[in-house]
Amino acid sequence: MNLKQLSTLLGLSQTTVSRALNGYPEVSEATRQRVMQVADQHNYRPNTRAKALATGRAMAIGHVIPLSTQHEMMNPIFGDFIAGAGESYSTAGYDMVLSLVADEDQSRAYHDMAAKRNVDGIVLHAPKMQDARITLLQQIGLPFAVHGRATDIAGPYSWLDVNNTSAFQRATDFLLDLGHRRICLVNGQESMDFAFRRRRGYEAALQARDIAPDPALLFAGEMTEVYGYDTVRRTQLLEQPPTAYLVSSIIAAFGVRRAIEEAGLTMGRDISVITHDDDLSYLRNGADVPVFTATRSSVRHAGSRLAKLLISQIENPGAPPLTELLEAELTVGRSTGPAPNRI
Amino acid sequence: MNLKQLSTLLGLSQTTVSRALNGYPEVSEATRQRVMQVADQHNYRPNTRAKALATGRAMAIGHVIPLSTQHEMMNPIFGDFIAGAGESYSTAGYDMVLSLVADEDQSRAYHDMAAKRNVDGIVLHAPKMQDARITLLQQIGLPFAVHGRATDIAGPYSWLDVNNTSAFQRATDFLLDLGHRRICLVNGQESMDFAFRRRRGYEAALQARDIAPDPALLFAGEMTEVYGYDTVRRTQLLEQPPTAYLVSSIIAAFGVRRAIEEAGLTMGRDISVITHDDDLSYLRNGADVPVFTATRSSVRHAGSRLAKLLISQIENPGAPPLTELLEAELTVGRSTGPAPNRI
DNA sequence: ACAACAATTTAAAGCGCTTTGGAGATTTGC
DNA sequence: GCAAATCTCCAAAGCGCTTTAAATTGTTGT
Numbered sequence: 001m002n003l004k005q006l007s008t009l010l011g012l013s014q015t016t017v018s019r020a021l022n023g024y025p026e027v028s029e030a031t032r033q034r035v036m037q038v039a040d041q042h043n044y045r046p047n048t049r050a051k052a053l054a055t056g057r058a059m060a061i062g063h064v065i066p067l068s069t070q071h072e073m074m075n076p077i078f079g080d081f082i083a084g085a086g087e088s089y090s091t092a093g094y095d096m097v098l099s100l101v102a103d104e105d106q107s108r109a110y111h112d113m114a115a116k117r118n119v120d121g122i123v124l125h126a127p128k129m130q131d132a133r134i135t136l137l138q139q140i141g142l143p144f145a146v147h148g149r150a151t152d153i154a155g156p157y158s159w160l161d162v163n164n165t166s167a168f169q170r171a172t173d174f175l176l177d178l179g180h181r182r183i184c185l186v187n188g189q190e191s192m193d194f195a196f197r198r199r200r201g202y203e204a205a206l207q208a209r210d211i212a213p214d215p216a217l218l219f220a221g222e223m224t225e226v227y228g229y230d231t232v233r234r235t236q237l238l239e240q241p242p243t244a245y246l247v248s249s250i251i252a253a254f255g256v257r258r259a260i261e262e263a264g265l266t267m268g269r270d271i272s273v274i275t276h277d278d279d280l281s282y283l284r285n286g287a288d289v290p291v292f293t294a295t296r297s298s299v300r301h302a303g304s305r306l307a308k309l310l311i312s313q314i315e316n317p318g319a320p321p322l323t324e325l326l327e328a329e330l331t332v333g334r335s336t337g338p339a340p341n342r343i
Numbered sequence: 344m345n346l347k348q349l350s351t352l353l354g355l356s357q358t359t360v361s362r363a364l365n366g367y368p369e370v371s372e373a374t375r376q377r378v379m380q381v382a383d384q385h386n387y388r389p390n391t392r393a394k395a396l397a398t399g400r401a402m403a404i405g406h407v408i409p410l411s412t413q414h415e416m417m418n419p420i421f422g423d424f425i426a427g428a429g430e431s432y433s434t435a436g437y438d439m440v441l442s443l444v445a446d447e448d449q450s451r452a453y454h455d456m457a458a459k460r461n462v463d464g465i466v467l468h469a470p471k472m473q474d475a476r477i478t479l480l481q482q483i484g485l486p487f488a489v490h491g492r493a494t495d496i497a498g499p500y501s502w503l504d505v506n507n508t509s510a511f512q513r514a515t516d517f518l519l520d521l522g523h524r525r526i527c528l529v530n531g532q533e534s535m536d537f538a539f540r541r542r543r544g545y546e547a548a549l550q551a552r553d554i555a556p557d558p559a560l561l562f563a564g565e566m567t568e569v570y571g572y573d574t575v576r577r578t579q580l581l582e583q584p585p586t587a588y589l590v591s592s593i594i595a596a597f598g599v600r601r602a603i604e605e606a607g608l609t610m611g612r613d614i615s616v617i618t619h620d621d622d623l624s625y626l627r628n629g630a631d632v633p634v635f636t637a638t639r640s641s642v643r644h645a646g647s648r649l650a651k652l653l654i655s656q657i658e659n660p661g662a663p664p665l666t667e668l669l670e671a672e673l674t675v676g677r678s679t680g681p682a683p684n685r686i
Numbered sequence: 687a688c689a690a691c692a693a694t695t696t697a698a699a700g701c702g703c704t705t706t707g708g709a710g711a712t713t714t715g716c
Numbered sequence: 717g718c719a720a721a722t723c724t725c726c727a728a729a730g731c732g733c734t735t736t737a738a739a740t741t742g743t744t745g746t
Contacts, residue, residue, distance in 0.1 A: 001458075002702060013726045018704060028724060045458035049395040050702035053731045058392065060440070067426060075625050079421040083410060086443025095461065096441040097403070100429025115344075115388035117732095118438065224625045225597075251625060254568075254597055261604045282419055282594060287569050345732060356696045361734060371694065393732030396701050460702095 001042045010038055021046070048095075060095040061310060062119035064110060066126075068103040075223070076251055077278045077299045081147065084303025085123065092311050094120075107136055114140045121314045123147060123306065128191045143317070145310040147302065150193050158313050158321040160306040164194050167295040167328035168201030168246065171274045174293070174330065175244045176209055179339035180272060182217060184242035186231050186252055190220040198248060198276075217242055228255025236263060243339045247275040250283055253292055257335075272336040276328070290333030297328040344387045353381055364389070391438075403438040404653060405462035407453060409469070411446040419594055420621050420642045424490065427646025428466065435654050437463075450479055457483045464657045466490060466649065471534045486660070488653040490645065493536050501656050501664040503649040507537050510638040510671035511544030511589065514617045517636070517673065518587045519552055522682035523615060525560060527585035529574050529595055533563040541591060541619075560585055571598025579606060586682045587615040593626055596635055600678075615679040619671070633676030640671040 007017040012031065020027045020035035027035075052058045063085075065078075082096070089096050097119050101109040110133065113119055121143040124133055130152040137144045138155055145158040175183050185202050188195035203213050216238060221227045228247060235242055236259070247253040253275035260267050267273055277285045277294035279301075285292050309322050350360040355374065363370045363378035370378075395401045406425075425439070432439050440462050444452040453476065456462055464486040467476055473495040480487045481498055489502040518526050528545050531538035546556050559581060564570045571590060578585055579602070590596040596618035603610050610616055620628045620637035622644075628635050652665050 003704095004702075014703080015705080015727080016725055019725090022704085024705095026724070031724080043454060043458060045455055046704095047396075047702050048459040048461035049392050049401060050731090051704080052392040053390075053396050053733085054702075054704040056731075065426075065429070067430065075422065076419055079419065082441065083408075083443060086408070086441060087410065090443055096443070098425065098429060098439040098441055100426060100433055100439070111386060112388055115386060116391040118391035222625070224627060226627055226630050230630070258600070282565075282567050284567060284569055287573075346734095347732075357733080358697080358735080359695055362695095365734085367735095369694070374694085390732050393701090394734080396703085397732075397734040399701075 001044045002047065003044075006039060006042065006044050009042075010035060058118050058120050059093060060097050060119045061089060061307070061314075062097045062099060062113050062122045063125065064106060064113070064122065065098060065100045066103045066106055067100050076249075076280055076283065080278065080280050080298075080300040081125075081303035083281070084298075084300035084305075085307040086303075088304045088307035088311070092308075094311065106133065110136055110140065110142075114142045121145070121310050123310060127193050129193050129196055131193070143310065143314045145306055145313060145322075147306055148192075148194055151196060156321045158309060158323060160302060160309055160324040160326070162194075162297045162302070162326045162328055164197035164328075165201035165204070167276065167297070167330075168198040169205045170201075170330055171246055171276075171293075171295050172202045172205035173208075175246065175272060175274060175336070176205060176211075178244075178272065178336060180242075180244040181211060181339070182214065182240060182242040183244045183246055184217040184231070184235050185219060186228060186245055186247040186256065187218070187220045188223050188248045195220060195248065202246060223249035223252045225251050225255040225258070228252030228257075229259045230255070232256050232259035232263075242271075244272040244274070244336075247273060250275050250277050250280065250285060250292065250294070257291075268334045268337045270340060272339070274336060277331075285331070286333065290331050291335060293333045293336040294331050295328040296331050297326055302326060344385045345390060346387075349382060349385065349387050352385075353378060401461050401463050402436060403440050403462045404432060404650070404657075405440045405442060405456050405465045406468065407449060407456070407465065408441060408443045409446045409449055410443050419592075419623055419626065423621065423623050423641075423643040424468075424646035426624075427641075427643035427648075428650040429646075431647045431650035431654070435651075437654065449476065453479055453483060453485075457485045464488070464653050466653060470536050472536050472539055474536070486653065486657045488649055488656060488665075490649055491535075491537055494539060499664045501652060501666060503645060503652055503667040503669070505537075505640045505645070505669045505671055507540035507671075508544040508547070510619065510640070510673075511541040512548045513544075513673055514589055514619075514636075514638050515545045515548035516551075518589065518615060518617060518679070519548060519554075521587075521615065521679060523585075523587040524554060524682070525557065525583060525585040526587045526589055527560040527574070527578050528562060529571060529588055529590040529599065530561070530563045531566050531591045538563060538591065545589060566592035566595045568594055568598040568601070571595030571600075572602045573598070575599050575602035575606075585614075587617070587679075590616060590618040593618050593620050593623070593628060593635065593637070600634075611677045611680045613683060615682070617679060620674075628674070629676065633674050634678060636676045636679040637674050638671040639674050640669055645669060 003014050007014045016027055017035050020032040086096055099109055124144055124146045127146050127148045127150045129150060131150040134150055134153050134157060149159045149161045187199055206213050219231050245256050247256055253273060256273055257267055260271050265271055273292060275292045275294050277296040279296055279298035285294055305324060313322060346357050350357045359370055360378055363375040429439055442452055467487055467489045470489050470491045470493045472493060474493040477493055477496050477500060492502045492504045530542055549556050562574050588599050590599055599616055600610055603614050608614055617636045620639040622639055622641035628637055648667060656665060
C-alpha cells in the first residue's frame with residue numbers, strides 16, 4: 001500500500017492525504033480523521049526511502065564502530081550503551097544505523113556516511129586524546145556527538161562524558177583515607193581519553209598528599225578479565241606489593257578478584273579494590289550489597305542522554321554544541337577496608 | 344556532489360555516468376575509466392536514499408532487539424554477534440539497522456520494517472520455543488533468518504544454530520565419565536529455545552545411564568553473574584549437594600566460581616564446572632590454559648555466518664531457506680576433575 | 687559510397703513521497 | 717449581493733538515482 005493507492009482509495013489527492021497524515025493545518029479535521037482511519041486500517045506506512053529523499057532527512061543516526069584487532073569498542077559496555085541510545089531513538093522516530101569497519105577504514109566510513117546521506121547525524125565512540133575523527137567530522141559538517149571527550153581538540157563540539165577525573169580522584173582519596181599508600185591503577189588503554197583522565201584523577205589525589213605515583217603500579221591495557229587477573233598476579237610478586245587496586249572496569253575487576261582469592265587472600269580485608277562500574281545489565285555489582293566498592297555511572301543512561309543530545313542538535317541546526325558531564329556515584333561495597341598493617 | 348553535477352562536469356549524460364559507475368557493459372572502457380577517476384577525485388557517492396528508491400533495494404538489514412525488562416537480548420553476546428554480522432555486512436555493502444523496541448511493540452516493529460521498506464531483510468534474535476515472530480515474518484514475506492531455532496514452528500525458514508543438544512549431552516557425558524552423579528544444570532530462561540535444547544541434551548545423557556534427573560538440580564534464569572552465584576549458594580545447602588555444575592554462560596560461570604571459592608572449596612577438585620563459552624572477545628576463557636572446561640562456539644563467527652546466509656537469501660529470492668548447524672567444541676580446562684568420594 | 691549492423695550515448699519516465707503555487711468552494715463584511 | 721478573505725483541496729514539480737526506449741556515432745562489407 002503506497003500513498004497513491006491510499007489516496008485513490010480515499011478519493012483524495014496525494015497532497016491532501018500526505019498533509020492529513022503529517023498534521024498540516026490545511027486539511028479539515030473531518031477528512032483528517034477519515035484519512036487516518038483508513039490508513040490505519042490498511043496499515044499504511046510511508047516508504048522511508050521516498051520520504052527521506054523528498055524531505056532530505058534520513059531519520060536515522062549512524063554509529064561507526066571500529067573493528068580493531070583489539071576489539072576496543074566491541075566491549076561489554078557497547079550493548080548497554082546501544083540499548084540506551086536505541087530507546088531514545090525509537091521514541092523520537094529515528095533508526096539506528098551501525099557501521100562496523102576495520103580500524104584503518106574509519107575516516108572513509110565517515111566520509112561515506114556524509115556523502116551517501118543515509119544518516120542525519122553520527123555518534124562517535126571511544127575518543128582518543130587527540131582524535132582525528134573529531135576534526136574530520138567538524139570539517140564534514142554532519143551533526144555529531146561524542147561519547148566521551150578528546151583532550152587535545154580545538155573548536156567546540158557536542159559531547160557527553162562521565163567526570164572520570166573526579167571519580168577516580170574521589171576513589172583514590174577513599175583508599176588513601178583507609179590508609180592505603182600503594183595503590184595500583186589498573187587502567188584502560190592510555191590512548192583512550194577516558195583512561196588519561198582517570199589517571200590524572202588518581203595522580204591528583206596522590207599528589208595532594210605528597211605521595212609520588214609509583215610507575216610500577218600503573219597499568220594500562222584492554223580491560224578483559226584476564227588482564228585484571230594477570231596484573232594482580234604480577235604486582236603481588238613485587239617487593240612491596242600494592243594493598244589496593246583501582247580498576248577501570250568491572251570485567252577486569254572480576255579478574256582482580258579471582259587472582260586475589262586464588263592467592264588465598266580476602267578482598268576487603270587483605271587487599272582493597274575499587275572498580276569503575278558501568279552498571280551493566282548482566283553484570284550487576286552484586287545483588288543487595290554491592291560486591292565491589294565502585295564509582296558507578298550507568299552507561300545505558302549515558303547512551304540514552306547522548307542520543308537525545310544529538311537529536312536536539314540535528315533538529316536545531318545552528319544551535320551551539322551541547323555538552324553534558326555526568327558525575328559518577330561512589331558506592332561502598334565489601335571490597336574495601338583499612339590498609340593492613342604490614343610489619 | 345550529486346550525479347547531475349558529476350555528469351555535467353564530465354560532459355556526459357547521467358545515464359552514462361550511472362552505467363559507468365555500476366559496471367554496465369554498454370559504456371566504453373575509456374569513458375568508464377574517465378568517469379571513475381573523476382568520481383573518485385570528487386569523492387562522489389550515490390545518495391543512498393535515491394538509489395534505494397530507484398532500485399527497490401535498501402542495502403540494509405534490520406535487527407529488531409527486544410528491550411524487555413529482563414534485557415534478555417541486551418546481553419554480553421550481543422556485541423560479539425553484531426561484530427561478526429557487521430563484518431559480513433560491510434564487505435557485502437550492506438548497512439545494519441538496529442531497532443530497539445519494547446517487548447510488547449515487537450510485532451508492530453516487524454510490520455513497520457516491512458511497510459517502511461527500509462531494510463531488505465531481518466535477523467531474528469533469541470527465538471523462543473514457539474515464536475510468534477517467525478510465523479509473522481513468514482506471512483509478511485520479508486526475507487529473514489533466525490539466530491537459533493524454534494522447536495514448534497511449522498514451515499521452513501532460514502536459521503543458524505549451535506547444536507545445543509549435542510553440546511550439552513557431550514558435556515554431561517564428560518561429567519558422568521568423571522564419576523559425577525549429581526549434576527546441577529544452571530540454564531538460561533526456559534522459554535528460550537536454546538535453553539530447552541540444552542536441557543534435553545543434559546537429560547538425554549542422564550537417561551542413557553539410567554539416572555533420573557533431580558528437579559532440585561534444574562535451574563533456569565537470566566544468565567547473570569549473580570544468578571550463577573546464588574544458584575551455587577542455594578544448592579550447596581541441599582542435603583545432597585551437587586558435585587558438578589553445567590552452566591549455560593560464562594558470565595554465570597564466573598558467579599559459580601565465586602560462590603565455590605567463597606565457600607572455601609576448589610573448583611576442579613571439590614566441585615567440577617563446565618560452562619558454555621561463546622568465546623567473547625573480552626571474556627576469554629583464560630589465556631593459555633582455559634579456566635573452565637567448556638563447550639565453545641564463537642558467537643562472533645555465528646554472527647558473521649548468519650549475515651552471509653541472510654544476504655544470500657536476499658540476493659536469491661525464491662531459493663529454498665538455508666540452515667546451518669554449528670557444532671560446539673569441548674575444551675578441557677582446569678574446572679573439572681573426578682567426583683570426590685563422599686563418605 | 688552506402689546500407690546494415692554494432693557500439694555508444696542520451697532523453698525521459700519512474701521509484702513514492704513532500705511541497706509549491708494555485709484553483710474552487712465557502713464564509714465574511716458591508 | 718458582491719468583493720475579499722478564508723477554507724479545502726489539487727496538479728505538478730522535484731528529491732537523486734536507475735533503466736527503458738530511442739537516437740547518434742562508428743564500423744564493416746560490398
